[in-house]
Amino acid sequence: MLIGIVGKPSSGKSTFLNAISPSSDAKTGDYPFTTIQPNRGTGFLRTECVCKEYDVEDNPRNSTCEDGVRLVPFQLLDVAGLVPGASEGKGMGNQFLDDLRQANLLIHVVDLSGSLDSEGIPIEKGSYDPEQDILFLEEEIDQWIFNILMKDWDRLSRKMESQRSNQSQIAETLAVEKLSGLQFTKNQIYKAILETDMESENPRLWTEEDLKRLIKRIREIGKPIVVAGNKIDQPQAYENYERLKEKYDIVPCSALTEFILLKKAEKGEIKYIPGGEKLEIIELGNEKEKAILDQIEEKIIKKYGSTGVQAVVDHAIRDILEMIVAYPVEDHNKLTDNDGRVLPDVYMIEKGTSAKQFAGKIHSDFEETFAHGILAKTGQRIGADHEVENRDVIKIVAAARKK
Ligand SMILES: Nc1nc2c(ncn2[C@@H]2O[C@H](COP(=O)(O)OP(=O)(O)OP(=O)(O)O)[C@@H](O)[C@H]2O)c(=O)[nH]1
Numbered sequence: 001m002l003i004g005i006v007g008k009p010s011s012g013k014s015t016f017l018n019a020i021s022p023s024s025d026a027k028t029g030d031y032p033f034t035t036i037q038p039n040r041g042t043g044f045l046r047t048e049c050v051c052k053e054y055d056v057e058d059n060p061r062n063s064t065c066e067d068g069v070r071l072v073p074f075q076l077l078d079v080a081g082l083v084p085g086a087s088e089g090k091g092m093g094n095q096f097l098d099d100l101r102q103a104n105l106l107i108h109v110v111d112l113s114g115s116l117d118s119e120g121i122p123i124e125k126g127s128y129d130p131e132q133d134i135l136f137l138e139e140e141i142d143q144w145i146f147n148i149l150m151k152d153w154d155r156l157s158r159k160m161e162s163q164r165s166n167q168s169q170i171a172e173t174l175a176v177e178k179l180s181g182l183q184f185t186k187n188q189i190y191k192a193i194l195e196t197d198m199e200s201e202n203p204r205l206w207t208e209e210d211l212k213r214l215i216k217r218i219r220e221i222g223k224p225i226v227v228a229g230n231k232i233d234q235p236q237a238y239e240n241y242e243r244l245k246e247k248y249d250i251v252p253c254s255a256l257t258e259f260i261l262l263k264k265a266e267k268g269e270i271k272y273i274p275g276g277e278k279l280e281i282i283e284l285g286n287e288k289e290k291a292i293l294d295q296i297e298e299k300i301i302k303k304y305g306s307t308g309v310q311a312v313v314d315h316a317i318r319d320i321l322e323m324i325v326a327y328p329v330e331d332h333n334k335l336t337d338n339d340g341r342v343l344p345d346v347y348m349i350e351k352g353t354s355a356k357q358f359a360g361k362i363h364s365d366f367e368e369t370f371a372h373g374i375l376a377k378t379g380q381r382i383g384a385d386h387e388v389e390n391r392d393v394i395k396i397v398a399a400a401r402k403k
């Protein structure tokens with residue numbers, strides 16, 4: 001799974017990446033376009049591991065387990081800043097968004113303190129309304145997708161007209177010929193077509209306005225945007241958050257604070273679990289340092305519950321993408337793979353995934369050869385359509401491969 005990090009210059013995208021991905025060391029700076037080439041990273045979803053429930057010592061392979069917390073990795077991509085008019089070539093343009101074709105979701109990092117203009121240039125603190133960023137970024141992303149769809153639209157719409165395609169076939173054609181590279185599936189496109197009042201059944205008669213509404217809906221379904229209200233450590237951010245949270249789904253955060261805490265924990269100065277609700281000061285360093293940490297505790301952790309960075313990711317993966325986790329094993333009694341590793345792997349899957357689809361995630365051959373599954377908890381046999389539940393441990397039994 002890939003999550004893209006987008007936003008205007010200097011909103012804190014690279015800082016956010018560094019705060020969420022321990023292996024990342026992306027360059028950050030208080031001037032626009034610090035990032036030009038995309039930075040990659042790995043983030044982790046923190047889930048309660050099943051090892052405690054089964055009372056086993058696990059031996060993870062595709063993930064890690066720390067004190068009963070299973071860290072499930074996912075990929076992150078931090079790209080160059082986006083400014084209004086990017087789709088017409090302003091700023092760095094939006095060509096670099098092509099790197100985000102594979103993204104399942106976008107995190108929009110917004111400067112909630114309102115201290116940067118729309119192009120990321122520092123201005124008087126609190127003088128910019130962050131709502132503008134939420135609106136323009138959606139427009140630019142939609143325009144990017146629109147431009148991809150419009151390349152060759154004449155030919156494609158004529159083809160669908162001549163084939164007298166129905167809505168399901170239109171969705172199929174759009175998916176296969178245009179939008180699958182952007183991770184949009186036929187089902188998502190079909191849903192969007194049904195939910196959007198198109199002027200005509202015939203795509204060639206769709207107006208530009210129709211197409212824009214359709215794209216917006218496809219994007220909302222297939223590449224949702226989660227707003228990370230960043231820089232809550234700054235003045236005015238709280239007021240902006242209180243005002244905007246009524247209207248938008250925003251998770252308040254301070255990427256810089258999370259990053260500072262992680263570094264201090266690495267040095268052993270504090271005890272801090274990433275995304276944690278509390279920090280424990282071990283070595284005080286000096287009084288000034290202690291005062292900074294006290295401020296962080298008082299003004300951020302106590303006020304907002306955490307620095308919010310992990311909360312953004314949790315909200316994105318659990319609530320918006322509706323991902324759950326499940327553990328495949330070879331031996332459902334010992335919970336091991338063929339090499340005797342206990343609970344080696346865990347997979348993030350969409351809620352509603354069937355046992356057969358889950359099998360296909362583990363190994364593409366498995367979806368075809370799926371015979372049945374066995375639930376470790378009960379020993380119950382499950383069929384292809386059985387819906388996998390969060391934290392299930394499952395043995396997949398494959399039939400001999402069809403020739
Ligand atoms: N106070 C405060 N500053 C932050 C926070 N997050 C990032 N910054 C600062 O904002 C500036 C820009 O951060 P970057 O992470 O480089 O921003 P960016 O969005 O990657 O910028 P570009 O790569 O230029 O598009 C840096 O000086 C960061 O230290 C935050 O949560 N609070």
Ligand SMILES: [Mg+2]
Binds near residue numbers: 014027034078079080
């Ligand atoms: Mg950057």
